[in-house]
Amino acid sequence: MKFIAAAKLPLLLERLGRHSQVYAPVAVDGRVWLSPWTGEDIAGGYVNPVNSLKTLVYPQTEAVLEFEGGETDVTVREASPPAPQVIFGGRPCDAAGLDLIARVFMEGPFVDELFRRRREATTIMTVACRQAAPSCFCRAMGLSPASERGSDVLFFPGPEGYLVEALTEAGEQILEQAAGLLDDATGDQARRACQELPVPLAGDLNTVRLTPEEGFEHPYWEHLARRCRSCGTCTYLCPTCYCTALFDVTRGTRGRRLRGWDCCQFKDFLLMAGGHNARPQKKQRVRNRFLHKLSYHPANYGEQACVGCGRCVDNCPVCLHMAGVLKDLGEVERA
Amino acid sequence: MSERESRLRSLAEELLASGQVRTFIGFGPGYEPSRPLPWFAQDPAGAAQLLLNPFCGATLARYLLDDGSPGPVGVLARGCDGLGIERLLADRRVSRDRVHVVGVTCRGAVDPDKAYREAGDTPLSAELEGERVLLTTASGTREFPRASCLYDRCLSCADPSPRWADDWLDEPLPPGKREFPDVAGLEQQDADRRYAFWTRQFSRCLRCHACRQACPACHCVSCSLDHPEWLDGGISLDNNFMYHFTRAYHVAGRCIACGECQQACPAQIPLMLLNDKFMRDIRDLFGVCHPHRPQEKEPLGQFCPDDPEGWREGGAQP
């Protein structure tokens, strides 16, 4: 366990910045975003950055390959490999979310090269939480303000600086570059404070009595979905959504194949060639989002696809979010 | 429970019981008192839970489009909802006989996030008294200025009551005049600083379409911005410029200034600054004194023989 004084943190980031692109939490127009760090003040008083760690490892739009040529002679080039990057300031829930996604992209027979290369080029230094927002519910999802999952280095904020704990081999290496800036820790009071931090939304959220098999046609979904506006705020902020779409962009005889996020709440998410839409009704789309995270994903990976970060709770204009649904599913009578 | 709220509930119950409406849209209990939910009562029991308090925030007009709610539909209408309903009727997306408007006067809605920051704790109830807001939290009641608690859009609202309604819960207030101060502020800056401002805003855009889905004027059956020939290539600054330019132009002359787009935006982009610019120019160039109130003919759907050539006099400055 190491310790770094708060004043030395910028020096650490600056040193790491020599070999990697460094990201840090920066306040932009009153809200904190994980932004490319060029010496700005490192924000502290935030609960969670607007953009999660996912956005920097599985970006909203990334180039897959580039192609050029006429009808016969087409040349194809892979997208250039990602530069190494160090992300400081993400929260433990985001890191867990990213690890959850990493299992989807990298476990199993097919490894997604794009994701793997960018993940392996990334070192994640998360900061444990000393304060929780009314919308946080990480404990309900089996995490805590000091979870280590998915993180390479964990910082525990204290009054004068941070306790620093390397969790992975990559974490060890990154801390070697910080030699001279770190001192030995004198007690782990800051870590215990984070571990015991109470999280407002109670742990009883997760006693889901309405299982998907019984609940698929339950009128609850109709009632819930009616207020949804079918926008993409929840999915585009969610650290554990990973639906994707491929599209080509051509300019004359040159072009690029891009991969980007897709959103299951959009009306035309499952609009297929020929005009058939597998989920034309709002109820179907809203139900699918929650059943995917609470039933279908667990069936494949044995864990619920939600880390309780609270972004959907804060940003859904009509309060149609995971915390609320989990609460409802706990109370709703089976048909 | 306020006197208006009880009148709302009994009226809704009576409308539903009599079959005059088969759904009543208003606000109902949510997960916390400061965030009531859009509520779709279909029977007297549902109507009995209707709420009417300063926390009722989102505009409801767009829900009339939802074919899931069997019609005819009763809807609680404050000033912004009323204009939203007029917008949908003017665009013929909703037929008049499907709507039963219950008008109510609104003096502004409390933004739960602002209230939480001001009071330092989750607000449990709120009262509006003139220029003051009484916020009650677990630790008691305190007074705060309107500006620090109300939604931004409510602070510049000029339409407390709908212009017409089938039933009224209280006496309507006359509509006021809407000003666009921030537009002039941005116009004074030089081109590069204006471009830097908008680049900073649009680079945060997630293209989550919350603004489009919230807007009572943006309800095409299939939006052109979803078609690849208009916007392809995913998220990029130039595509975000194209998205917001096109959307602002499409609602130009039709926006009802409800501010729901800016309110719903997770990246908090000041979208009303775009719509205000069009409204201010429509007012100055074509003499439409209240551009945000639907008229018989839309400003861009008509012309006058002596229309000015707005591109000549000094461009951005009025």
Place this chain on the structure above:
Amino acid sequence: MSLTWEPKIVGFACQWCTYAGADLAGTSRLQYPATVRPIRVPCSGRVNPAFVLRAFQRGADGVLVAGCHPGDCHYTTGNLFTRRRYSLVKRFLEYLGMEPERFRVEWISAAEGKRFAQVVQEMTADLKQLGPNWKMRETT
């Protein structure tokens, strides 16, 4: 690229007036810079403002929308809608940060070949002073 940088102007020209005026400039052998690239449209009323932004997005340095003088429109009212639309759009583009000289709206009749050439010359001169446009432009 030739030695001096040449701006690229996308010009929407209504076929009854401005395009015919441009043809007249041709038959009269007037000379003007090869910077304008015309797009023939039936009427200036056909030009969707989003086309203008698409041109800037894809690398145009200047855009011109030109049609018949009000009252001369072959379709009577096409240019009267153009006038309203582009009174707003011109100001809105500048509000977003576009330099005024990059986007022009002109009335050019079928008899005004000289006027067409003059507008192109003026725009080219203005744009050469401003330099290439990078605002609202895609970065491939």
Place this chain on the structure above:
Amino acid sequence: MPRTGVFVCWCGINIAKTVDVEGVAAASRSLPGVVHAETYKYFCSEPGQNLIKEAIWEKRLDRVVIATCSPSMHQATFREAAQAAGLNPYLVQIANIREQCSWVHSNREEATGKAVALVTAMVAKVRRDEPLQAFTLPVNRRVLVIGGGIAGMQAALDIADAGYPVVLVEREPNLGGRMAQLSETFPTLDCASCILTPKTAEVARHPLIELLAYSEVREVSGYVGAFTATIARKPAYVDWDKCIGCMLCQEKCPRKTPSDFQRGMGPGKAIGVNFPQAVPNRPVIHREHCTYFQTGKCQVCARICPVDAVDFNQAETTQEKQVGAIVVATGYEVVAPDQFGEYGYGKYPDVIDSLAFERLNSSSGPTDGVIRRPSDGAVPKEVVFIQCAGSRDPDKGKPYCSKICCMYTAKHAMLYRHKVPDGQAYIFYMDIRAGGKRYEEFVQRAVENDGALYLRGRVARVYPEDGRLVVKGVDTLSGQNVEVFADLVVLATAAVPSGGAPGLAQALKVGTDEHGFFNEAHPKLRPVETLTRGIFLAGSALAPKDISESVAQASGAAAKVLALFSREELLADPLVATVNESHCSGCFWCRPTCPYQAIEEKALRDRQVATVNAGLCQGCGACAAACRNGAMKLRGFTDEQLLAEVNALCL
């Protein structure tokens, strides 16, 4: 991907001189979908078109781009060529690399670059073209001829003689236009009314010609084959049905009035006809000169009229006429006197214009054909004719030549000598333009036989001196200043479009040039057509011209109308708007922008959607731009196509 062929034309040297045509062809071979590219000296020629046809057959092309002159020149030619080769004619696009490229740019590299860009744009556009079929429209086989001058009458007679009904509208109370005011005509010196009155009579009694005199066209709506014209009949304050044409009212009318018809050379009456042989031979009360309308007294005409035809309360009436085609023959007027201060025209009575001199010459004129000075009625011994008074004078805004003045002035000199054997005519001129058949010989006769003295030079000033007019000018051939003492000065003033032309142009939505003369579709190839299909032109409405040319153009316009009427139905251009009903939100935002009210409502299962009446739609596209989500598509100019053009031009 469609197989596209690109054909780059040299146009002799017109394109090839500044555009590297081979380079353009080479560049286009690499464009997406292009499987064939070739150049040729003249693709519009027969062999050129055959090359295109062969390429279409051999290479199985299903899109064609021709980089050549402006589409307004040969789009039809190349569409027909493609059709002949079995390709749908609407899968052809033209890249204009002549009028808008080679002719206007000199730098070869830049011109070639632009040509390649234009071809790239057209290849992108044609790829998104759909095969279309022209559809048919009913043709209302009746024509509206506007203007009862020689041109209008000729067109009306040609069409009526071919068996189709004609509605002939004339602004003045009588047929004849300017020609009715002339004495004799060049070069044959025929008496104008001798050759005109039979025509007017023929028109009046022709069973298929409905003559609407003293009427004006106020509004025209509709489109080729189905125009609706609103025609207003001005109040004549005389019931023409009752009137028997005895002209007692004109005789007894006490009021002497200035007469436009006589150009001020003699008085007219408040009621009456312009000249005895006028057709229709019915009088009209000129309200502005009639004592009754000014003071409420007099009414001599009403009392004297044997059939009680005078009706002071007659009001303007309007009626609608459904016609399939329109011929505009509104002719010309002589420019107003207020622009020639230097000649004292309008100030000195003995300075008159050439039309006034015609009235002096006319046997039915105010002086019964005797040439007399307006000031004292004396027969002038010296007459000075000043040419190009107002014409060929950019300062006075009329840079054009009025074309007929040189000929009628030579005629005036001849007539003057025949009537005043000892008189001397001086003619100040810049150039004599006598290009017609036997025109030059006519002018030589005026010089050799009739002693007309041509002085090449302009006149500086005309001013009165002891009862005569001093004309100060210069004779550039001898290089001396010249001073002529004249009894009469005749100005060959400029011809301008008739007063009703601007209003009519607006009603017909037909363009005019900066002087107000109607724009023909193409000065060389389509002189009697306008750009609006179904509307034709004849005579001086287009530009000043003499009677023989006006008659020729009138017959030309008539031929065009007859071609239109020769078929039961009309092939209509399929480039009209169409609605993608799955995208249409039924907001009908498009409807207010349609000038032809072509957008109607159509009920789908659950909602109303817009639908376009292809007959009314003229393809302007205002609705397509107003439609926010692109549900309204204008064929040939869809959003996809225009965006593709923008993309291609910005590469």
